[in-house]
Amino acid sequence: MLNTFSQFxxxxxxxxxxxxxxxxxxAALETMAGEQSSGTFLxxxxxxxxxxxxxxxxxxxxxxxxxxxxxxxxxxxxxNMGPSLPNLLSTVAGNLFELKQFSTLRLTGLHLxxxxxxxxxxxxxxxxxxxxxxxxxxxxxxGTIIKPSVGLSPRETAALVQQLxxxxxxxxxxxxxxxxxxxxxxxxxxxxxxxxxxxxxxxAGRKVMxxxxxxxxxxxxxxxxxxxxxxxxxxxxxxxxxxxxxxVTYLRRHCRLPIHAHRNGWGLYSRSPxxxxxxxxxxxxxxxxxxxQMHVNGLRNKFCESDASVLxxxxxxxxxxxxxxxxxxxxxxxxxxGQTVRQVQDTWNALSTADxxxxxxxxxxxxxxxxxxxxxxxxxxxxxxxxxxxxxxxxSAHVELRQALEKYA
Amino acid sequence: MLNTFSQFxxxxxxxxxxxxxxxxxxAALETMAGEQSSGTFLxxxxxxxxxxxxxxxxxxxxxxxxxxxxxxxxxxxxxNMGPSLPNLLSTVAGNLFELKQFSTLRLTGLHLxxxxxxxxxxxxxxxxxxxxxxxxxxxxxxGTIIKPSVGLSPRETAALVQQLxxxxxxxxxxxxxxxxxxxxxxxxxxxxxxxxxxxxxxxAGRKVMxxxxxxxxxxxxxxxxxxxxxxxxxxxxxxxxxxxxxxVTYLRRHCRLPIHAHRNGWGLYSRSPxxxxxxxxxxxxxxxxxxxQMHVNGLRNKFCESDASVLxxxxxxxxxxxxxxxxxxxxxxxxxxGQTVRQVQDTWNALSTADxxxxxxxxxxxxxxxxxxxxxxxxxxxxxxxxxxxxxxxxSAHVELRQALEKYA
Numbered sequence: 001m002l003n004t005f006s007q008f009x010x011x012x013x014x015x016x017x018x019x020x021x022x023x024x025x026x027a028a029l030e031t032m033a034g035e036q037s038s039g040t041f042l043x044x045x046x047x048x049x050x051x052x053x054x055x056x057x058x059x060x061x062x063x064x065x066x067x068x069x070x071x072x073x074x075x076x077x078x079x080n081m082g083p084s085l086p087n088l089l090s091t092v093a094g095n096l097f098e099l100k101q102f103s104t105l106r107l108t109g110l111h112l113x114x115x116x117x118x119x120x121x122x123x124x125x126x127x128x129x130x131x132x133x134x135x136x137x138x139x140x141x142x143g144t145i146i147k148p149s150v151g152l153s154p155r156e157t158a159a160l161v162q163q164l165x166x167x168x169x170x171x172x173x174x175x176x177x178x179x180x181x182x183x184x185x186x187x188x189x190x191x192x193x194x195x196x197x198x199x200x201x202x203x204a205g206r207k208v209m210x211x212x213x214x215x216x217x218x219x220x221x222x223x224x225x226x227x228x229x230x231x232x233x234x235x236x237x238x239x240x241x242x243x244x245x246x247x248v249t250y251l252r253r254h255c256r257l258p259i260h261a262h263r264n265g266w267g268l269y270s271r272s273p274x275x276x277x278x279x280x281x282x283x284x285x286x287x288x289x290x291x292x293q294m295h296v297n298g299l300r301n302k303f304c305e306s307d308a309s310v311l312x313x314x315x316x317x318x319x320x321x322x323x324x325x326x327x328x329x330x331x332x333x334x335x336x337x338g339q340t341v342r343q344v345q346d347t348w349n350a351l352s353t354a355d356x357x358x359x360x361x362x363x364x365x366x367x368x369x370x371x372x373x374x375x376x377x378x379x380x381x382x383x384x385x386x387x388x389x390x391x392x393x394x395x396s397a398h399v400e401l402r403q404a405l406e407k408y409a
Numbered sequence: 410m411l412n413t414f415s416q417f418x419x420x421x422x423x424x425x426x427x428x429x430x431x432x433x434x435x436a437a438l439e440t441m442a443g444e445q446s447s448g449t450f451l452x453x454x455x456x457x458x459x460x461x462x463x464x465x466x467x468x469x470x471x472x473x474x475x476x477x478x479x480x481x482x483x484x485x486x487x488x489n490m491g492p493s494l495p496n497l498l499s500t501v502a503g504n505l506f507e508l509k510q511f512s513t514l515r516l517t518g519l520h521l522x523x524x525x526x527x528x529x530x531x532x533x534x535x536x537x538x539x540x541x542x543x544x545x546x547x548x549x550x551x552g553t554i555i556k557p558s559v560g561l562s563p564r565e566t567a568a569l570v571q572q573l574x575x576x577x578x579x580x581x582x583x584x585x586x587x588x589x590x591x592x593x594x595x596x597x598x599x600x601x602x603x604x605x606x607x608x609x610x611x612x613a614g615r616k617v618m619x620x621x622x623x624x625x626x627x628x629x630x631x632x633x634x635x636x637x638x639x640x641x642x643x644x645x646x647x648x649x650x651x652x653x654x655x656x657v658t659y660l661r662r663h664c665r666l667p668i669h670a671h672r673n674g675w676g677l678y679s680r681s682p683x684x685x686x687x688x689x690x691x692x693x694x695x696x697x698x699x700x701x702q703m704h705v706n707g708l709r710n711k712f713c714e715s716d717a718s719v720l721x722x723x724x725x726x727x728x729x730x731x732x733x734x735x736x737x738x739x740x741x742x743x744x745x746x747g748q749t750v751r752q753v754q755d756t757w758n759a760l761s762t763a764d765x766x767x768x769x770x771x772x773x774x775x776x777x778x779x780x781x782x783x784x785x786x787x788x789x790x791x792x793x794x795x796x797x798x799x800x801x802x803x804x805s806a807h808v809e810l811r812q813a814l815e816k817y818a
Binding site: 036037038039046047051052054055056079080081082084085086087089090091093094095096097098099100147148149150151152156160176177179180181182183215216217218219220221239241242243244245246247248249250264265266267268269270271272274275276277302303304305 | 445446447448455456460461463464488489490491493494495496498499500502503504505506507508509556557558559560561565569585586588589590591592624625626627628629630648650651652653654655656657658659673674675676677678679680681683684685686711712713714
């Protein structure tokens with residue numbers, strides 16, 4: 001909806017919504033605008049016409065999609081709350097979802113004025129920084145995840161990491177369920193894993209990026225960040241919904257490593273067709289807060305998200321939020337969830353870029369000839385896609401890819 | 410569901426869910442338990458029976474409510490994540506809502522082991538502290554909210570506060586849309602408002618509690634807290650969903666004033682009958698984090714929450730989370746949203762306690778004889794309810810209550 005809206009004024013915030021109501025549409029939207037700015041359910045003496053004109057939210061556009069439904073754009077002056085992400089969230093996604101008038105209310109898009117870019121750091125590393133730290137200049141960054149999610153000791157985790165780095169992987173992440181549990185303490189996990197990664201880096205000339213899950217309280221996260229940095233690690237991961245906006249922003253200001261943003265819990269925001277927030281709006285908050293890599297699910301994933309939604313999310317992560325060089329806050333999308341060599345060509349064809357992390361678990365590790373063959377097969381799939389060679393032709397030239405196609409039929 | 414579950418073991422986390430699935434129920438629940446602990450969609454070599462027995466989530470109970478639906482209880486060992494609220498959230502409400510197997514998945518309850526109580530501060534003031542600071546020993550704390558929500562200058566806000574304190578109010582709060590916007594800077598608002606409140610306190614012998622909305626980034630919130638404290642203020646308000654768990658926990662550790670928790674955005678979690686989190690689970694996270702007052706909506710409110718849900722939320726806020734004196738983390742429920750003298754008797758009858766903040770906007774201020782009469786009418790309504798006097802009898806003895814009943818018919 002905001003894609004086709006072009007009357008953005010400076011110093012105003014624009015949010016688009018899909019709504020459905022049994023009430024007269026215009027009146028319901030005016031109520032919504034009033035509730036989220038100067039109004040309330042009763043006319044009050046202080047709400048003068050001057051005050052309303054200056055601070056009231058405006059219904060900018062209504063595109064009816066049926067008798068009772070519409071795509072709509074509302075706007076607010078930034079003067080109402082200043083360039084503050086938490087207060088922006090209370091304004092565009094606060095006491096709205098409970099309004100009796102609406103049977104559907106979904107925040108579908110967000111356009112922010114330049115004041116936000118000035119107030120927030122944005123990503124510190126993004127695509128270029130992630131490529132530099134991994135030493136992968138071209139093609140996707142091939143990733144995987146430590147499994148089982150919980151239960152491995154630091155030593156067992158490091159043994160698995162050894163297999164993975166020997167297999168030629170570029171990127172590994174903790175599971176979001178593994179942070180600093182007593183059976184696998186964070187500091188000991190970092191020490192054991194980084195011994196493997198540093199030693200491999202000396203031999204291989206490039207360092208595998210491990211996203212250590214530092215999710216926790218503020219002090220804990222800062223302490224864990226420093227542990228990773230001191231051990232030579234190159235990435236930290238955070239469960240953004242569990243920590244929250246202010247905590248992630250604070251972490252970013254302290255952080256000297258890329259932040260891998262895990263969106264677990266995202267289904268709560270996105271699954272209902274009636275109530276929720278689109279990733280097209282949601283990811284902008286976290287990009288401004290300053291994460292570097294964001295999960296977008298993957299094609300034909302094991303969850304219930306459609307391919308169209310996955311691709312729209314990935315494209316949005318790579319689309320500048322503001323004008324001007326280095327102001328776009330682009331982040332690296334992370335593809336995952338049931339990914340194998342089978343989804344590579346479609347992913348490439350849809351996006352025409354490999355500026356992404358492509359993570360697979362079973363899709364690499366269950367390769368019949370082992371992890372190294374799994375990684376090679378995945379690179380072969382990407383290489384052939386990027387060169388415009390079809391999958392069957394590529395498979396006839398590469399035994400690992402051929403085996404993978406048979407395995408993941 | 411957890412109310413009738415009695416087999417809680419120490420050092421385990423219990424979460425109840427309402428689920429619906431087209432798949433065989435037991436198998437779907439085992440998948441859910443696996444996804445949130447040691448399993449994944451493929452059997453992996455590292456997931457040994459020993460590991461699974463120790464770290465795997467367990468399906469503790471399944472109460473079928475129909476062919477395809479059930480209320481269920483799952484449990485986890487605290488060893489998986491330690492007593493960490495953000496990591497707890499990633500476990501009990503993480504990558505669950507997107508599972509294809511389920512058409513309904515709602516987290517309905519939470520039972521936490523004592524380790525959490527040892528790790529978190531809980532409320533610093535609660536009911537007793539709020540009563541002490543307001544000087545209201547008995548009956549509800551009568552509250553109201555600054556309206557229009559945004560647009561008033563600090564001076565205009567203070568003028569409205571003057572009317573309210575002169576009218577005999579106990580508690581006032583900022584709107585959640587008003588934090589530190591350029592038209593009403595936080596520091597100037599505090600200065601102007603506290604001049605009125607302090608001066609009134611000197612005359613009246615008790616200080617009206619004003620919940621200043623300090624929502625923002627971590628550093629901003631700490632700075633704003635100190636401004637309120639130095640000006641003699643007695644409460645700060647935070648939009649908990651906008652700030653997030655780690656930010657609110659951090660604020661609490663610094664805070665020397667009661668924290669008024671505003672739940673704006675709550676409809677996103679609660680409105681869908683299919684996907685979401687019950688307040689019975691949700692409020693426990695924030696109580697442990699350490700807020701003192703929590704919004705629960707009100708009877709016959711202007712949103713779409715049922716009275717039964719409002720009352721269940723309020724009761725839960727007042728129910729101890731853990732055993733032992735001073736370990737219950739009880740918070741003061743805040744009633745609001747379209748409240749007038751009309752809902753008082755039903756609220757009292759349902760709860761048999763007045764350990765609550767009862768906030769009304771138009772319900773006080775639109776009284777035909779003015780704010781002071783509105784406050785008196787509300788106290789008369791509560792007094793008569795608490796004494797078992799019916800509303801009509803009370804109205805015949807009190808002119809303000811009579812006028813209010815006519816106004817809010």
